[in-house]
Amino acid sequence: MNGKTGPFLTALACAFAVSGCTPASDPSVAGPPAQAAPQTLTVERGDLASVLVVPGTVVDRPEYALAAPKAGTLSLGNTSPDEPVTAGGSPVVRVGDVPLTAPHDGIVADLPAAEGTRVGRGATAAVVRHGGLAVQIQVPAEQAYRVATAPTSAKTTIDGGPGGLECTLAGVVSAPEEAGQGQEDSATPYSALCLLPLDTEAVPGLPARVGLQLETREDVLTLPLSAVSGRQGSGEVAVMAKDGTVERRPVGLGVSDGTLIEITEGLAEGDEVTVAAPGFG
Structure with a gap:
């Protein structure tokens, strides 16, 4: 090694030593990131x-049941089929001492039980045809009892139409053979109606969603x-x-x-x- 190259090699060795041997305590060396505490x-x-949201379809002038709120003797008074009824007007029928009125204007479609008949709680005391539109809904079978027995308010939103509409829950009148099919299949959904105000602007057949308030x-x-x-x-x-x-x-x-x-x-x-x-x- 001559006198010219000796100092150069010595400096190069020092450079490698510095770059390859950083002290462990050097704060510039990043360790593994600390795990953030969960929010x-x-x-x-x-x-x-408690709100249950179910799908439905807009239907025109459906028939619904006025159900007996308790067991009692049915009194028809002067009511007869095809008679007009008004919202909050004269009772359509009575069960014991309880008057049953229509929630919206319509007509009496049927009186399935005779005067003086003893009916049970939940039995159909009269059938009324709604004067306007309604949303027919299908309630999951496991929720049917809550919807059928709990005091319920409801709001509906019609796809492509109005939203946030208050509607009145009412039971669908089923034919005997349809009721029998429902008893055979425990998974059959419970069908109900949400009666819309008579001035609602919508088209039968439109899909809708109904929010049922079940409990508070x-x-x-x-x-x-x-x-x-x-x-x-x-x-x-x-x-x-x-x-x-x-x-x-x-x-x-x-x-x-x-x-x-x-x-x-x-x-x-x-x-x-x-x-x-x-x-x-």
Whole structure:
């Protein structure tokens, strides 16, 4: 090695040593990124109205049943078939001491039981033909009892037509053979009508959606549906502990309005749970 190349090689060796041997304590070296803590929300109290949304079809002047609200003796008074009836007018018939009136203008289509007949709760006391349009809906079989027995208000939105319309729930009058078919098949949906105001502008045959308000809960624990695994009766949430750990916890579930769900057990007001349900975080 001559005198000219010696200093050059020495400097090159020093450069390699510096670039290849960075000290472990050098703060410029990035380590693995810290895992972000999951987002959480607080269990709060509020009021819930259970809403069931079902599909339907607009129909023209359908017939519906005036059902007996309790068991009793049927009194027809002066009512006869083809007689006009008015909303909130004179009773169409009476069951015991309870008068049954039509919710909208129409005509009496049928009186299936004779004067003085003893009828049971829910039996058809009279059949009325609605004077306007209605939405015929199909309720899932597992929800049929709640719709048929619970006091229910409803709103409908007609595809390509008006939305947010209040409508009156009424039972469809079924032929005997149709009723028999429904009894044979436990999965047969429950059919009902939502009677629309007489001035509603729509066309028979249009599809629609009806929201049925079934139950109301006041001052109950609630969470968004997105934070809960499960929907019917029981489920799971991910609870954030004070030390930052996450625990999967079973909870009892009540009614839902489609956005929030009632928590009946397993949590307390002020508990923190993750925004994403267990298994979806």
